[in-house]
Amino acid sequence: xxxxxxxxxxxxxxxEQALKFYHCPGLSIxxxxxxxxxxxxxxxxxxxxKTPVIPETLFYTGSTTKSFTAAAYSIxxxxxxxxxxxxxxxxxxxxxxxxxxxxxxxxxxxVTVKDALSHRTGYPGxxxxxxxxxxxxxxxxxxxxxxxxxxxxRVEWRYQNIMYIAVSNAIERVxxxxxxxxxxxxxxxxxxxxxxxxxxxxxLQYVKASKGHKAQLATGYRWVAADEYGCRFLTGDTQAGxxxxxxxxxxxxxxxAGTMISSVVDYAKYLHCMLQQSEPxxxxxxxxxxxxxxxxxxxxxxxxxxxxxIRIGQPSYTLGWFHEIYARGGGGPVEIYHHxxxxxxxxxxxxxxxxxxxxxxxxGNGAPTATQVGQLLVYEIVDNLLxxxxxxxxxxxxxxxxxxxxxxxxxxxxISRKRLFxxxxxxxxxxxISMQDHAGKYSNAGYGEVTIxxxxxxxxxxxxxxxxxxGQVADHFLRLTPSPRTWRWAADLTHVSDEWFLASLVxxxxxxxFKQNPDRYQYGDEGVLETRVRAVFKxxxxxxxxxxxxxxxxxxxxxxxxxxxxxxxxKRKDGVWDWDVEKxxxxxxxxx
Numbered sequence: 001x002x003x004x005x006x007x008x009x010x011x012x013x014x015x016e017q018a019l020k021f022y023h024c025p026g027l028s029i030x031x032x033x034x035x036x037x038x039x040x041x042x043x044x045x046x047x048x049x050k051t052p053v054i055p056e057t058l059f060y061t062g063s064t065t066k067s068f069t070a071a072a073y074s075i076x077x078x079x080x081x082x083x084x085x086x087x088x089x090x091x092x093x094x095x096x097x098x099x100x101x102x103x104x105x106x107x108x109x110x111v112t113v114k115d116a117l118s119h120r121t122g123y124p125g126x127x128x129x130x131x132x133x134x135x136x137x138x139x140x141x142x143x144x145x146x147x148x149x150x151x152x153x154r155v156e157w158r159y160q161n162i163m164y165i166a167v168s169n170a171i172e173r174v175x176x177x178x179x180x181x182x183x184x185x186x187x188x189x190x191x192x193x194x195x196x197x198x199x200x201x202x203x204l205q206y207v208k209a210s211k212g213h214k215a216q217l218a219t220g221y222r223w224v225a226a227d228e229y230g231c232r233f234l235t236g237d238t239q240a241g242x243x244x245x246x247x248x249x250x251x252x253x254x255x256x257a258g259t260m261i262s263s264v265v266d267y268a269k270y271l272h273c274m275l276q277q278s279e280p281x282x283x284x285x286x287x288x289x290x291x292x293x294x295x296x297x298x299x300x301x302x303x304x305x306x307x308x309x310i311r312i313g314q315p316s317y318t319l320g321w322f323h324e325i326y327a328r329g330g331g332g333p334v335e336i337y338h339h340x341x342x343x344x345x346x347x348x349x350x351x352x353x354x355x356x357x358x359x360x361x362x363x364g365n366g367a368p369t370a371t372q373v374g375q376l377l378v379y380e381i382v383d384n385l386l387x388x389x390x391x392x393x394x395x396x397x398x399x400x401x402x403x404x405x406x407x408x409x410x411x412x413x414x415i416s417r418k419r420l421f422x423x424x425x426x427x428x429x430x431x432x433i434s435m436q437d438h439a440g441k442y443s444n445a446g447y448g449e450v451t452i453x454x455x456x457x458x459x460x461x462x463x464x465x466x467x468x469x470x471g472q473v474a475d476h477f478l479r480l481t482p483s484p485r486t487w488r489w490a491a492d493l494t495h496v497s498d499e500w501f502l503a504s505l506v507x508x509x510x511x512x513x514f515k516q517n518p519d520r521y522q523y524g525d526e527g528v529l530e531t532r533v534r535a536v537f538k539x540x541x542x543x544x545x546x547x548x549x550x551x552x553x554x555x556x557x558x559x560x561x562x563x564x565x566x567x568x569x570x571k572r573k574d575g576v577w578d579w580d581v582e583k584x585x586x587x588x589x590x591x592x
Contacts, residue, residue, distance in 0.1 A: 006031045007029075015042045015377065019043050019373065022373045023233060026041070026043030026057075028055055028264045030271075039265055055264055058197075059218050059262070062340070062342050066256065067270075069164055069256030071320070075285060076171065078282040089114060090112060092116060095174060099142055100170075101142070107121070113170065118294040119317055120156070122150065124158050125158065128489050130487070131253065131486035132448055132483055137169060148446075164256050169255070180197075183198065190279065193266040193270065196263075196266045200249065203261040204248075218365040219345070219365060220248075220346045223369065224242050225241045234400060235404050243366075258341065271359030274352050275352055292317070296315045296322075304402040305399045311324045311326060312326075312327040337352050337353075338378075345367050347370035348364075358381070360377075360381060372396070376397065432539060432543070439478070440452055440592045442547070442548050444588045453481070489505065489506060490505075491503045492506070499536055499539065501534075502532055503550055504532050506529055531554060533554060534585075536549050547588060551586070559584070560583045565579050
């Protein structure tokens with residue numbers, strides 16, 4: 001394994017500049033080309049100790065785990081004499097009937113392993129529903145019966161993590177083995193992936209046993225941007241901000257959806273297997289893993305900058321891989337299989353290009369922009385091998401900046417209010433009951449318990465500065481806090497009119513920094529503004545709050561609006577919604 005062919009001084013300079021610009025402490029990269037692996041590390045695995053990243057450094061690899069889950073099932077499907085008559089078309093409910101119950105009876109009986117692995121089950125993401133601290137993966141799967149579907153199965157692509165957890169559970173039922181053990185026995189050991197793990201505990205044991213000899217688990221970091229939304233990473237003062245260390249996570253309940261920890265050295269061996277279509281994955285398994293199973297709406301991944309698109313045609317999802325046709329190069333279109341991975345403090349890019357006999361894996365310990373560094377390096381290598389002149393290349397950095405600028409234009413509260421509450425423009429009505437009377441606990445069978453509390457706006461909190469028609473600034477807002485969970489989120493609700501609120505959804509909500517100062521609150525310190533949606537409280541006849549509705553799944557709200565307004569054209573008028581907004585909400589009943 002060498003590093004000199006791909007990683008010359010020019011490439012090193014590109015990496016160092018990218019780590020600085022994108023605020024990523026460290027990154028490792030491996031390239032598999034025509035059977036030979038090249039690997040190198042850049043930056044720091046830990047900022048405080050100045051521990052350098054090396055090719056053997058361990059990182060959380062996030063959703064690239066999904067490819068291994070699909071590969072594991074391909075082995076099962078190819079050996080009916082050993083595992084019984086199960087294949088890609090087997091309904092999951094036939095394997096785990098007590099766990100796999102969906103919101104629709106037909107879907108329960110017909111959604112197959114292939115449907116789940118190709119994200120075509122009819123469910124939206126629902127990532128705010130699961131991950132409660134201390135839950136088992138079966139408890140997560142059993143949430144599906146309480147979660148909303150937005151389409152019939154096999155109609156459209158929607159990324160859905162819980163379905164991969166359901167397939168993980170099915171694999172364990174069929175094989176009688178924990179999925180981590182099955183992967184080690186059937187994939188990792190045959191490929192000599194000795195530093196790949198399914199739990200944090202096992203990874204830390206490996207690091208401890210090695211006594212520092214090339215074994216280390218990188219520390220994850222989040223860059224706290226110095227802007228009111230917490231998401232101006234590239235277009236503001238690039239020196240303003242700071243890194244926050246993210247704690248290691250126990251992801252046992254996530255299982256085959258995203259729990260793996262590994263190194264680029266090990267992942268290179270897996271990419272070599274994908275390129276050569278070799279054992280331990282059977283030939284029919286490789287064929288299924290490369291076949292497009294679900295077409296993806298190109299509008300979900302638009303080109304924002306003023307450049308020709310980087311891809312042609314319609315992207316698709318196979319089984320654990322995205323599939324795209326790269327539009328650059330004089331030698332004709334190039335097929336690319338890839339999958340990203342993202343967890344708090346960590347980002348992964350995994351790619352292979354059969355035509356070029358090329359595989360690339362990048363692992364970074366900076367969130368969220370290590371993804372963009374990985375993309376930059378992947379296409380630098382691909383374009384070099386294709387011989388594309390730099391003047392003809394797609395400028396990914398320019399695209400990343402354009403994406404951020406486009407997002408930032410949507411975030412100011414007054415713009416969000418006009419987009420979401422046009423009917424209330426100029427017609428502000430006061431709350432029917434006091435702000436304090438909304439405080440309490442609320443529950444939804446799928447999304448769990450949330451707590452509503454009243455907070456005061458301080459001078460640093462710009463996101464509550466929603467002015468009414470008289471120009472008055474709201475002095476108080478409501479904070480929605482879910483029960484403790486792996487995927488951290490919160491929402492702040494500012495009053496609009498009557499019992500309607502504008503809800504600001506926040507992700508990357510840290511668990512540690514501000515426990516001692518809970519009243520101090522700035523998005524730049526505590527999280528990243530994700531989006532803004534509508535919320536409404538429903539009152540009892542006596543005046544108390546009965547329930548809270550919130551557009552917690554924007555895909556559900558959009559699908560409901562599209563369904564209700566289909567064929568009507570745009571007949572919305574100021575002061576009137578021509579569809580039932582509340583049907584697109586997730587409803588929480590008051591329980592205290």
